[in-house]
Amino acid sequence: MSDEQEQVQPNVEEQTTRGGRGGFGRGGRGRGGKGGNRGPRKPVEEEWVPLTNLGRLVQQGYVTSLTEIYYHSIPIKEYQIVDHLLKAENKELKEECLKVKSVQKQTKAGQRTRMKCVIVVGDCDGHIGIGSKLAKEVQLAMKGALIAAKLNLVPVARGYWGNKIGTPHTLPTKITGKCGSVRIRFVPAPRGTKVVGSPVTKRMMNLAGVTDIFSQSRGNSDTTENYVRAVYDALYKTYCYLTPDLWHNFKLESNLYVKNAEAISTFKSY
Secondary structure (H helix, E strand, C coil): CHHHHHHHHHHHHHHHCCCCHHHCCCCCCCHHHCCCCCCCCCCCCCCCCCCCHHHHHHHCCCCCCHHHHHHCCCCCCCHHHHHHHHHHCCCCCEEEEEEEEEEEEEECCEEEEEEEEEEEEECCCCEEEEEEEEECCHHHHHHHHHHHHHHCCEECCCECCCCCCCCCCECCCCEEEEECCEEEEEEECCCCCCEECCHHHHHHHHHHCCCCEEEEEECCCCCHHHHHHHHHHHHHHHHHCCCHHHCCCCCCCCCHHHHCHHHHHCCCCC
16 A cells, blocks of 8 residues: 555646646646736826927926916817926816716617716816716716816916905905806805805815805706806806906016927927
8 A cells, every 4th residue: 555655646746736726727827827916907107299389398398387378378289288287386186076977869770878977177276177078988988078177177266355364265256157057156255154055066166276155056056067067167257357466567478389489490290
């Protein structure tokens, strides 16, 4: 019996050294040879190659803040411009997904269902943007809505109620926004009042950096998208009114494209 046990022992060792369970697989990877301790793939960060003259000016350091772009009313057509400038100012955009719903379209082949997402972004320091997107999947819709919100980023003017003490905490004037049947009106409030309004209003004001405000809405405000766009329209109009703090004389500067004409002439056209 001892001789038979000695003959069987090497066969068991050969099976265990073939890798994995019961001797199957390759190189000790487990069953099928495709296992191993693989973790989740790390997202690959693609290098930004700007396609517009504004993007090239931002990447090479000729434009250093969003204020310069807004001052000359230049449209932003690349969302990487916003990311690059806010990163240089040590700021970060926060995002809020306010609505995800399914929409249907009647076609010859039947009903086609897609997902719609509404996202609001802001840095809690005077900038806010809104975007919406339709896609077959929720993830794709959220990604597209986030890009659209960054492209629609606008500055929000903030002011004081009463004496100018501390940091700006409310809107400078009474303001009204509308979208569809929704009408919303904002009135400046004393410090410490906080945001008096619906939960959607509170979330948007937090992203815009407004801490004290009164609000009043009319119309079919249950429609979340129209309500959000009405709030965005009101905040967009804050710089349409020339308040006394903006009366000081500004030195007129040439357009960014005219000012950096020599640099633009060296850019390669794609």
